[in-house]
Amino acid sequence: MMAVILKLIGRGFRDFGQHPWAQLLTLAAVTLVTFLSGLFLLGFSNLNKELNVVRGDVVYQVFWRADTGMDLVRSRWDEMRHLPWLVEMRTYTPEEALKSLMEHARAAEGKGGRQLTSHSGWLKERNPLPPTAMLRFAPRDPDTETWMRETREYLENLPSVENVRANPLRDDLARAWNAFAGVIMWPVIGFLGFVLALVVGNTIKLSLISRRDEIDILQLVGARNWFIRLPLLISGALQGAVGGICALCLLWVAWYALKDVLNFSPLFVELSFLPFEQSVLLVAVPALVGFVSSWLAVRN
Numbered sequence: 001m002m003a004v005i006l007k008l009i010g011r012g013f014r015d016f017g018q019h020p021w022a023q024l025l026t027l028a029a030v031t032l033v034t035f036l037s038g039l040f041l042l043g044f045s046n047l048n049k050e051l052n053v054v055r056g057d058v059v060y061q062v063f064w065r066a067d068t069g070m071d072l073v074r075s076r077w078d079e080m081r082h083l084p085w086l087v088e089m090r091t092y093t094p095e096e097a098l099k100s101l102m103e104h105a106r107a108a109e110g111k112g113g114r115q116l117t118s119h120s121g122w123l124k125e126r127n128p129l130p131p132t133a134m135l136r137f138a139p140r141d142p143d144t145e146t147w148m149r150e151t152r153e154y155l156e157n158l159p160s161v162e163n164v165r166a167n168p169l170r171d172d173l174a175r176a177w178n179a180f181a182g183v184i185m186w187p188v189i190g191f192l193g194f195v196l197a198l199v200v201g202n203t204i205k206l207s208l209i210s211r212r213d214e215i216d217i218l219q220l221v222g223a224r225n226w227f228i229r230l231p232l233l234i235s236g237a238l239q240g241a242v243g244g245i246c247a248l249c250l251l252w253v254a255w256y257a258l259k260d261v262l263n264f265s266p267l268f269v270e271l272s273f274l275p276f277e278q279s280v281l282l283v284a285v286p287a288l289v290g291f292v293s294s295w296l297a298v299r300n
Contacts, residue, residue, distance in 0.1 A: 023239070026199060026239055027239060027242060027243055027246070029199045029243075030196060030199055030239055030240060030242075030243030030244075030247075030286060030290070031243045031246040031247045031250070032247075033192055033195050033196045033199065033243075034196065034243050034244050034246075034247035034248075034282065034286050035246075035247040035250050035251060036192060037189060037192040037193075037196075037247075037282070038247055038248065038251040038274070038282050039251060039254065040188060040189070040192075041189075041274065041278060041282070042251060042255060042271075042273070042274055044185060045272070045274060045275070045278070046269075046271050046272060049272065057087075057136055057137065057138055058136075058137045058138075058139060058148060058151075058166065059134065059135070059136050059137075059166070060134070060135045060137070060151070060152070060155060060164060060165070060166055061132065061133070061134050061135075061164070061165040061166075062080075062132065062133045062134075062135065062155050062158070062161060062163075062164050063130050063131075063132055063161070063162050063163040063164070063165075064130050064131040064132070064160050064161055064162060065130060065160050065161075065162045066094065066127075066128060066129070066130040068130070068131060068160040070093060070131065072159065072160060073093075073131040073160075076158055076159070077089075077091050077133060080133065080135065080155075083135070083137075083151070084139075085137045085138055085139040085140060085141070085147075086135060086136070086137055087136055087137065087138045088134075088135070088136040089133065089134070089135050089136070090133070090134040091131075091132070091133045091134075092129075092131065092132040092133070092134075093131055094127045094129045094130065094131060095127065097129040097130075097131075097132055098127050098129050101129070130162065135155075137151070148166070152164055152166060193285070193289055196240070196286060196289050196290075196293075197289050197292070197293040198293075202297075205297045228298075229295070229298045229299075232294055232297075232298050233291055233294045233295055233298070235294070236290040236291055236293060236294025236295075236297075237287045237288075237290045237291040237294070238287075238290070239290050240285075240286035240287040240288070240289055240290025240291070241283055241284075241286065241287035241290070243286050243290075244282055244283035244284070244285070244286040244287060245283055247282065247286075248279060248282050248283060251274070251282075252273065255271060255273050258271060259271045259272075259273075
C-alpha cells in the first residue's frame with residue numbers, strides 16, 4: 001500500500017512537468033501573488049518594528065518645589081543631560097518660566113490673557129513658578145514599558161522634585177498603528193490568499209479537462225477516487241511550494257537592493273528581512289492553499 005502511495009506521489013511530481021507552458025504560467029501567477037503578499041508583509045513588519053520599538057517620543061516634564069535652591073537644581077540638570085535616549089532637554093528657572101508665561105499671555109487673545117499681563121509686576125515680586133525641565137526621549141529599548149517606568153521612578157526620586165508629568169506619544173502612536181494594522185492587514189492577506197487559491201484551483205481544473213479521457217478510463221476500470229486525486233493534489237501543493245520558494249528568492253533580492261534606502265539622517269532606518277518563521281510561512285501557506293484548492297477542484 002505504501003509503495004502505491006509513493007508511486008502516486010511520484011506521479012504527481014511527473015505531472016508537474018506535463019503541459020509546461022500552462023504550468024509555467026501558473027507558476028508565474030503563484031509567484032507573483034506570493035511575492036506581493038511577502039512584499040506587503042515585509043513592509044508591514046518593518047513599519048511595525050519602527051513604530052513599536054524604535055520610533056516615537058516620550059516627553060517628561062519635571063517640576064521642582066518652588067523654594068528649591070537653583071544650585072541644586074542646576075546640578076540635577078547637568079546629571080539629567082547624560083540620560084540614555086535623551087534627544088532634547090529644555091530647562092526653565094522660575095524667572096524664565098514666568099517670562100515664557102507672560103509672552104504666551106500677551107500672544108493669547110481674550111480677556112484671560114490681558115488680566116494675567118496686567119499683574120506682571122506683582123508676579124515678578126512673588127513668582128510662584130518652580131524650576132522646570134522638559135525632557136524628550138526617543139527610546140530604542142525593546143522593553144519600552146519597563147524603560148518608561150524606571151525613567152519616571154528615577155525622575156520622581158530626584159531631590160526636591162515635586163511632580164513629574166509624562167506625555168507618552170509613543171504609546172498613542174503604537175496604539176493607533178496596532179488598531180489600523182488589525183483592520184487592514186488580515187483583509188489584504190486574505191484577499192491575496194483568495195486570489196492564489198483561484199489561480200491554483202483553475203489550473204487544476206484545466207488539467208482535469210486535458211486528462212478527461214485518462215480519468216474516465218481509470219474510473220471504468222474501478223480505480224478509487226483517492227487513486228485519481230492524489231497526483232493532482234500533489235501537483236497543486238508542489239505548484240504552491242515552488243511558487244513560494246521563487247517568491248521568497250525574489251523578495252530577498254528586492255530587500256537586498258532596498259535595505260539601505262531609508263538609512264540616512266534623520267531616519268536611520270535599515271530594513272530587516274522577514275524573520276525565519278514568516279519566511280517558512282511564505283512557502284508553507286501557498287503549498288497548503290495549492291493543496292486545498294486542488295482538492296476543491298477535484299472533489300467531484
